[in-house]
Amino acid sequence: MSEHDRHQRSDHDLELELDRAIDALNDERRPDLTLEPADELWSALEAAMALRSVMTSAEPAAGFPRDLAASLVTDLPRRSPNGRVRASHAARPVPGRSQRLHSTFLPMTQAIGACAVAGMLAGFVIGGGGSRLAMRVAGGLFTREHPGVTVITESSDRPVGDISWAGTIDLMMQGMAYGLIGGLFFFIARRWLPRSTRAAGLAYGLLLFLIAGAAIISAGNQDFERIGSPALNVLMFGSLFILFGLAVAPLSAAIGRLAAPSRGRAGIARRAFGWLLAVAGVFGLGVTALTVIGAGMVPVVAAITVGEEPPTLEQAAAMITLAAVACALPLIRLLGGAAEAGLLGVSRLGASRVDAAGRWALRIGLVGGASLIVVQILTILNVI
Amino acid sequence: MAPDLVLERALAGDRDALNALCEREWQPVYYLVYRHVQNREEAQDLTQEVFARALRSIGRYRVTETPFQGYLATIARNLLRDLWKRRRPLSRDIDDEPDLASPLPGPEAISMMSHEREDIQRRLAALPDDYQQVLRLRILERRSSEDVSRIMRRTPDAVRQLQRRALLALRASMEEVIRT
Numbered sequence: 001m002s003e004h005d006r007h008q009r010s011d012h013d014l015e016l017e018l019d020r021a022i023d024a025l026n027d028e029r030r031p032d033l034t035l036e037p038a039d040e041l042w043s044a045l046e047a048a049m050a051l052r053s054v055m056t057s058a059e060p061a062a063g064f065p066r067d068l069a070a071s072l073v074t075d076l077p078r079r080s081p082n083g084r085v086r087a088s089h090a091a092r093p094v095p096g097r098s099q100r101l102h103s104t105f106l107p108m109t110q111a112i113g114a115c116a117v118a119g120m121l122a123g124f125v126i127g128g129g130g131s132r133l134a135m136r137v138a139g140g141l142f143t144r145e146h147p148g149v150t151v152i153t154e155s156s157d158r159p160v161g162d163i164s165w166a167g168t169i170d171l172m173m174q175g176m177a178y179g180l181i182g183g184l185f186f187f188i189a190r191r192w193l194p195r196s197t198r199a200a201g202l203a204y205g206l207l208l209f210l211i212a213g214a215a216i217i218s219a220g221n222q223d224f225e226r227i228g229s230p231a232l233n234v235l236m237f238g239s240l241f242i243l244f245g246l247a248v249a250p251l252s253a254a255i256g257r258l259a260a261p262s263r264g265r266a267g268i269a270r271r272a273f274g275w276l277l278a279v280a281g282v283f284g285l286g287v288t289a290l291t292v293i294g295a296g297m298v299p300v301v302a303a304i305t306v307g308e309e310p311p312t313l314e315q316a317a318a319m320i321t322l323a324a325v326a327c328a329l330p331l332i333r334l335l336g337g338a339a340e341a342g343l344l345g346v347s348r349l350g351a352s353r354v355d356a357a358g359r360w361a362l363r364i365g366l367v368g369g370a371s372l373i374v375v376q377i378l379t380i381l382n383v384i
Numbered sequence: 385m386a387p388d389l390v391l392e393r394a395l396a397g398d399r400d401a402l403n404a405l406c407e408r409e410w411q412p413v414y415y416l417v418y419r420h421v422q423n424r425e426e427a428q429d430l431t432q433e434v435f436a437r438a439l440r441s442i443g444r445y446r447v448t449e450t451p452f453q454g455y456l457a458t459i460a461r462n463l464l465r466d467l468w469k470r471r472r473p474l475s476r477d478i479d480d481e482p483d484l485a486s487p488l489p490g491p492e493a494i495s496m497m498s499h500e501r502e503d504i505q506r507r508l509a510a511l512p513d514d515y516q517q518v519l520r521l522r523i524l525e526r527r528s529s530e531d532v533s534r535i536m537r538r539t540p541d542a543v544r545q546l547q548r549r550a551l552l553a554l555r556a557s558m559e560e561v562i563r564t
Contacts, residue, residue: 015544019529022547026526028424044548047555049422051508051523054501057418060428064414068428069399069406072435076397 018044025049028058070356110259110274111252112281115187116180118251123179126243128172131216134236136163138228153223160227179244181288182208186248192359197249205245207362209238211369216240219379230380391452395442406435409453413460420464430467434460507557515550522547 018041021031025048061067139160142151151160158167186204193200193207217224217237224233259274378384390408393401413434418427437459438445438452445455508516514536521532522543529547533540 011545012541015541015548018548018551019544022522023528025423026523030421030423030426030429040552043555044551047551047558048523049420050504050558051519051551051554052422053419054504055524057415057427058424060410060414060424060431064428065406065410066403068410068432068435069403071432072402072406072439073399076395076402076439 014041017041018048021045022048025052106274106278109278109281111256112184112187112285113277113279114256114259114281115183115190115248115252116280116284117183117255117277118248119179119181119183119186120176121179122244122247122251123182124172124176126175126240126247127179127182128168128175130240130243131175131237132163132168132171134233134240137236138223138233139163141228141232151227153227177291179248180284181291182212182244183248183252184284184288185212186245186252189362192362197253198246201246201249202242203245204249205242207366208245209241210373211365213238213241213373214369214376217373217376217380219376224380225382230382234377234380388452395439409435409456412453413456416457416460417464420467430460430463434463437463504558507554510557511550511553514546515553518543518546519550519554 021041022045024031031045142160143149152158153160158164185208189204189207190200193203217234224230224237227233255277259270259277375384390401390405394405410431414427414431417430417434418424421427421430434456438456445452450458508519511519517536518532521527521535522529527535529540529543532547533543536543536546538546
């Protein structure tokens with residue numbers, strides 16, 4: 001290519017870029033320049049903007065003040081316990097795209113990691129240890145009421161009251177795996193939970209109980225009815241969800257604080273811990289995604305290859321609703337985060353709409369899950 | 385200075401008060417920003433950034449004892465200055481912008497803006513005819529380059545080339561004023 005051709009080509013590119021920028025301004029959009037912002041391009045674009053200023057300014061989108069207020073809720077200053085507004089930080093210049101990427105995705109993956117680790121710890125102790133304790137109480141009640149009777153449990157194929165270390169450790173590991181999912185879901189739902197850690201934990205526990213309770217408290221598991229008191233069993237296993245929520249909220253906050261930047265040697269350790277958390281977050285997300293896909297595929301494959309009974313219409317509807325919400329929420333949450341940082345070319349006001357979409361997805365999940373758990377509990381208690 | 389009850393209630397987390405505050409204050413900020421970025425999308429985003437910065441640094445505002453509108457205006461100017469520093473020096477000085485002490489521009493500001501508009505229109509009228517025509521059609525009438533190419537009976541590439549030359553000529557004419 002000759003020097004003349006190259007020059008022609010660059011002029012042509014510049015004219016196309018300028019033309020696209022003018023199209024964007026005419027459509028009331030932000031001109032997104034892909035070429036290096038050459039002086040000539042800026043000069044021409046500035047002239048176009050100056051010329052546009054002779055026209056009346058475009059009105060903002062309908063409902064702009066309301067959307068503006070909604071998007072500002074998270075920017076309200078935090079108050080100290082004595083009610084005073086805490087010292088503020090100085091206004092910073094608008095960061096560049098790579099800076100925004102760094103300042104958004106690293107903290108986001110760290111927050112995911114903190115919630116994943118907190119979920120695993122809480123799942124190990126409360127999910128695993130707590131359910132072992134609940135089983136012990138139910139088994140104790142059963143052996144006291146029916147001395148000398150041996151019943152094999154449905155969940156472990158072992159006699160009631162036969163507690164082994166291997167079984168307990170297995171249960172705690174299962175609790176940890178469920179806890180990972182619970183921790184990640186806490187990260188997703190945290191945005192829509194109350195600000196206070198304790199209230200968020202309680203709300204999350206209740207939310208988890210209503211959405212995922214039916215996975216544990218299932219009328220299909222006969223142990224709930226025949227071992228111990230059905231009502232006490234529902235209460236014990238149900239309270240594990242609340243306790244999980246109450247534990248995961250402060251734990252994730254505490255773990256997140258450990259990665260907060262500081263100076264000196266502690267700063268290096270914190271930074272390293274921050275990166276570890278980020279890796280844990282990405283790893284946790286990957287493992288969970290594969291688990292969820294795998295768990296969804298197993299019954300389908302089994303139904304096709306082994307010829308098992310397909311789910312009923314109600315079960316299928318509930319499963320589809322929950323699966324849709326489970327897929328939509330993380331997507332909305334991540335999109336919301338990226339949009340807020342201006343990484344998608346979506347405005348922060350767009351992010352508030354994404355936020356509202358997330359709230360709706362959560363409500364739908366709540367109604368779908370709650371209807372499932374209510375049916376399970378009423379069946380276990382022999383009400384229906 | 386009398387306490388701003390709406391602001392106080394908004395800061396205390398009252399959503400209705402926050403709505404009322406935004407309803408009361410958005411106009412001057414939005415139109416100031418719009419004048420500089422000339423597109424709705426960016427103007428809305430920057431207006432939101434101005435409010436977010438104001439709320440995040442509310443402690444400093446209280447010390448200054450200026451009306452909240454003035455505080456928002458200062459933040460808006462700083463934000464625009466940061467924005468343009470990252471792009472290139474602006475032909476129009478942000479510090480010359482009319483003050484936003486009141487929600488609507490006062491007589492002096494209106495006269496200044498109207499003078500600026502007249503000046504740009506005069507400079508446009510001084511350009512060669514085909515330059516004027518392409519800028520009127522493409523920018524003031526917001527037509528697409530394909531439309532303009534049909535009206536002007538030129539190829540789209542020729543229109544884009546003409547448009548670039550016309551804008552650079554207008555820019556050069558505006559720079560003459562700044563230099564003098």
